[in-house]
Amino acid sequence: xxxxxxxxxxxxxxxxxxxxxxxxxxxxxxxxxxxxxxxxxxxxxxxxxxxxxxxxxxxxxxxxxxxxxxxxxxxxxxxxxxxxxxxxxxxxxxxxxxxxxxxxxxxxxxxxxxxxxxxxxxxxxxxxxxxxxxxxxxxxxxxxxxxxxxxxxxxxxxxxxxxxxxxxxxxxxxxxxxxxxxxxxxxxxxxxxxxxxxxxxxxxxxxxxxxxxxxxxxxxxxxxxxxxxxxxxxxxxxxxxxxxxxxxxxxxxxxxxxxxxxxxxxxxxxxxxxxxxxxxxxxxxxxxxxxxxxxxxxxxxxxxxx
Amino acid sequence: xxxxxxxxxxxxxxxxxxxxxxxxxxxxxxxxxxxxxxxxxxxxxxxxxxxxxxxxxxxxxxxxxxxxxxxxxxxxxxxxxxxxxxxxxxxxxxxxxxxxxxxxxxxxxxxxxxxxxxxxxxxxxxxxxxxxxxxxxxxxxxxxxxxxxxxxxxxxxxxxxxxxxxxxxxxxxxxxxxxxxxxxxxxxxxxxxxxxxxxxxxxxxxxxxxxxxxxxxxxxxxxxxxxxxxxxxxxxxxxxxxxxxxxxxxxxxxxxxxxxxxxxxxxxxxxxxxxxxxxxxxxxxxxxxxxxxxxxxxxxxxxxxxxxxxxxxxxxxxxxxxxxxxxxxxxxxxxxxxxxxxxxxxxxxxxxxxxxxxxxxxxxxxxxxxxxxxxxxxxxxxxxxxxxxxxxxxxxxxxxxxxxx
Numbered sequence: 183x184x185x186x187x188x189x190x191x192x193x194x195x196x197x198x199x200x201x202x203x204x205x206x207x208x209x210x211x212x213x214x215x216x217x218x219x220x221x222x223x224x225x226x227x228x229x230x231x232x233x234x235x236x237x238x239x240x241x242x243x244x245x246x247x248x249x250x251x252x253x254x255x256x257x258x259x260x261x262x263x264x265x266x267x268x269x270x271x272x273x274x275x276x277x278x279x280x281x282x283x284x285x286x287x288x289x290x291x292x293x294x295x296x297x298x299x300x301x302x303x304x305x306x307x308x309x310x311x312x313x314x315x316x317x318x319x320x321x322x323x324x325x326x327x328x329x330x331x332x333x334x335x336x337x338x339x340x341x342x343x344x345x346x347x348x349x350x351x352x353x354x355x356x357x358x359x360x361x362x363x364x365x366x367x368x369x370x371x372x373x374x375x376x377x378x379x380x381x382x383x384x385x386x387x388x389x390x391x392x393x394x395x396x397x398x399x400x401x402x403x404x405x406x407x408x409x410x411x412x413x414x415x416x417x418x419x420x421x422x423x424x425x426x427x428x429x430x431x432x433x434x435x436x437x438x439x440x441x442x443x444x445x446x447x448x449x450x451x452x453x454x455x456x457x458x459x460x461x462x463x464x465x466x467x468x469x470x471x472x473x474x475x476x477x478x479x480x481x482x483x484x485x486x487x488x
Numbered sequence: 489x490x491x492x493x494x495x496x497x498x499x500x501x502x503x504x505x506x507x508x509x510x511x512x513x514x515x516x517x518x519x520x521x522x523x524x525x526x527x528x529x530x531x532x533x534x535x536x537x538x539x540x541x542x543x544x545x546x547x548x549x550x551x552x553x554x555x556x557x558x559x560x561x562x563x564x565x566x567x568x569x570x571x572x573x574x575x576x577x578x579x580x581x582x583x584x585x586x587x588x589x590x591x592x593x594x595x596x597x598x599x600x601x602x603x604x605x606x607x608x609x610x611x612x613x614x615x616x617x618x619x620x621x622x623x624x625x626x627x628x629x630x631x632x633x634x635x636x637x638x639x640x641x642x643x644x645x646x647x648x649x650x651x652x653x654x655x656x657x658x659x660x661x662x663x664x665x666x667x668x669x670x671x672x673x674x675x676x677x678x679x680x681x682x683x684x685x686x687x688x689x690x691x692x693x694x695x696x697x698x699x700x701x702x703x704x705x706x707x708x709x710x711x712x713x714x715x716x717x718x719x720x721x722x723x724x725x726x727x728x729x730x731x732x733x734x735x736x737x738x739x740x741x742x743x744x745x746x747x748x749x750x751x752x753x754x755x756x757x758x759x760x761x762x763x764x765x766x767x768x769x770x771x772x773x774x775x776x777x778x779x780x781x782x783x784x785x786x787x788x789x790x791x792x793x794x795x796x797x798x799x800x801x802x803x804x805x806x807x808x809x810x811x812x813x814x815x816x817x818x819x820x821x822x823x824x825x826x827x828x829x830x831x832x833x834x835x836x837x838x839x840x841x842x843x844x845x846x847x848x849x850x851x852x853x854x855x856x857x858x859x860x861x862x863x864x865x866x867x868x869x870x871x872x873x874x875x876x877x878x879x880x881x882x883x884x885x886x887x888x889x890x891x892x893x
Contacts, residue, residue, distance in 0.1 A: 186582065193581055195674030205574035213641040214597055217612035221604070224611050289506050292499045303755065305503075307748055312510050314744045316702045318721045319737045323513035325729060326520055326528050333516050333530055363509070416599065424601020426705045427718075431725050441603045441705075448607060448709065458611065461604045468601070 225459035246459035264443060268463070271440040272471065274354075275423035278361045282369040282418050283411065285362075290373035291403065295382060306374075313367045321360050321431040328356035328432075357432040364428055365421050369414040376410025377403060412481040416472050423468050440464055514741060521734035524805050528731040535804035538796040540735040547732070553720035556632065557701055560716060563636040564643055564700040565693050571640065572647030572692060573685065579648075580655045597642035602705030609638035610709050631714030638710040639700050646699055647692035654688035742792075746785050754778040 190199035226242045250264055293305055312320070327333055328350035335347040350356045380403060388398045404411070429439030444464065447457035520528035524535035544550065575594050579587055597605060617628030627633040658681065666676040704718040711719055724733055756762055757778055766773040774780060 186586070190578070190581065193673060194577075194677050195672055197674050198677045201570075202574045202578050205571045206578055209571045209575065209640075209644055210593055213609075213637060213644075214593065217605075217608035217641075220612040220615055221608040285506065285509075288499075288502055292503060296499055300756070304752065307752055308507060309510070311744055311748050312514060314698060314702070315514065315737065315740055316718060316721065317704055318718055318725060319517070319733070319740065320513070322725050322729075322733055323517040323737070325725070326517055326734070327513050329529070329729075331527070331529050336530075363513070366510070420599045420601065424603055424705065426603055426708065427722060430722065441601065444603055444607070445708070454607075454611060457607060461601075461607055464601060465604050469599075472599075 221458045222462060224455050225462045227455045229453045229455045246456045247463070249456060250459065250463060264460075267438050267443060268440050268467065271423055272467065274358065274361075275419050278358060278365075278422045279369075279415050279419045281358070281362050282366060283415060286366060286369040286373055286414070287411075290370050290377055291399075293370075294374050294378040294380075295385070309367060309370060317364060317427045318431065320364055321428045324356050324360035324363065324432055325351070328359070351432065352434040352437075354434055354437060357429060357434070357437075360428045360432045361422050361425060364425070365418045368417040368421065372410040372414040372417070373407060374410075376407035380406045408479065409481055412476060412479060416476075419472065420468055423464070514737070517734050517737050518741060520731055521738045523731065524801055524808065525731070528729055528734050534808045535801045536799075537801035537805065538799045539801065540730075540732040541738075541796045543732045544735050544739075549715065550717070550720050550724070550736075553715045553717045556714055557717035560632055560635050560639070560707075561697045561700040563632070564639045565696045567636060568640045568644040568647055568696050569689060569692055571644040572696075573651050573689070575644065575648040576651030576655050577681070579652060580658070594645055594648055596645075598645045600642070602642070602703065603709065605641050606638050606706035606709030609634055609641065609706070610712075613637065629712065631710065631712040634710040634712065635707050635714075635716065638706045639703055642706070643696045643699050647696050650692040650695060651685060651688050654685060658684055742789065746782075746789065749785065750778055750782050753781045 187199060187203055190202055193199075194202065225246055226244065228243055228245060250261060252261055293302055325332075329335070330347040330349060332350075334350065338344050339347065384402055384406075385398055388402050393401065424441060425439065426441045426445060429437075429442055433439060433442070440460070441464070444457050444460045447453045447460060451457070516530055517528070519530050521540055522536055522538065523529065523533055524537040524539065525533075575590075579590060579594070582590065613628045613634055616622075617626060620628075622628050662680050662684075663676045666680050667673065671679065702718065704722060707716055708719055708722070721733065721736065724730065753776065757776055762776070766776065
């Protein structure tokens, strides 16, 4: 760290070097690392009233994590509800991520290879515009769309596809559609950046040698765009599994997202240590899953960017 | 040629479908803001109205939330931009090995769920506050400060990415030239590197401000007892669906579109091709100047606001209400004729959650489906024939039943 500072001083002068070190240190330590460590510490404590904090009862415990696995009952139980919610959240997030990849890949490819200049720029702008609409309003739009008197039910019944309105909210269709919609842009841009830098000659060469369009994609484009695919999938997966607004608005009545559990322990439950423990579980499981997938597909985390 | 054309159409068709998915929900939401129906929906269409906007302006909680959001947004920009800039510059000056590990740390807040960032910020400052024995009015417990800290954690990373993509194109020989000519390293930094970064500072500021404005996941934890635009909006949505939320969306979409149009016009105006076209056409030059376009859009926006303020849909809504009342009257008479004894239980057996004034919502019968509905209610529809005539009656009460709660 001292070497780093001297190097910065030599390059930028004392004043600027102090600014650089100070700004980055505040960010890394005060905003990123220390809060996470505090949360980790908190997750290993009992939920005590403020007066008892720091007292003899304020000792470390794995009680909060135990609760996640065993539930509130006597020991030996199995907290099927919360574990089920975690798995459902992860499974749904994977589903949403794959769905986004499938629908975004053609768009990114068309944008990167078939359109050029002003048209491409306009299309990119059209992609960005919906992204600036608030996450809550986007979820609200899907609520209107999929409601029992929503446009989809009206059209479906008008065409005679089904007789009575389908409860898309309860069936979680609205939730998946809304979540997939919310993070589409984060999938498209990494894909687009990756595919755009691919030399079109490579595609043409493959075609000249008799590759079908499927082979071109499977053997040329997708291997080349792998870092882009990985970073898009990572972003969408992490954001989807950590989403709160969309599940709150679009989730069915009996259907919870794992983040909602964290929110409940924090707000209505008033149990911060347990909320911290649940947040830690979410964070660890998601990171493990992402790193594992990256290991399998042989992509390094340094390749991730927006 | 004929064989080729359908195949060549596939990309265009796919893009059309994709953009329909992207814009369809937004368009429908916009339409619902102008329907006088109490529930945000497109059909049945009742009256064109602008009352929902008026309701919005009168909503004190929302206005207060917007005010807080603006303060937080400015605070986030002031803190996050210098941090992001420093991080990007540091990354550009360190060796490859340190760069890789620093980059992983800097990028982490983007990948960490917002919920986790929010609650870790809350806990951390609560701890610090407890440690210093700070009173509850101090900033350790203040929603605005906590939210700024929480949002800066990841928005600084966004702005760092913006700066990083700019600084990669920086020609380091420029700094060396300045140093050779006798500038101190600090002068070289202020006079060479900073001006080069200026455009990126602009775009990072816009990005950071908007990201702060629309953040929910982190804010909902750190805001404590205060409120922001998004938290007010979210509680409004969860409390009950209401077309005034659509009206918020209309305003935001309009602002976004105006921004996008001006941005695009400016790009086009500054492009080389366009400079040649307008070189000897002064009228066109003025007409396509971004300022002109902004002016026209501004006038249109003011016009829209005036229209919204002055449009009166009372006559139409009163008529709709009258129609509903008449229909309800008619339905009740029919019910008492057909099934005299269990007046109340007949409809409630099909839909348990149906409120007693359920038929009031069945205004479709009055508008279009008159024939069909009439036939349906002749045969005492709800009980004996759940799907036939129930179409118009079924829908609106279902909305009360399932979506109201």
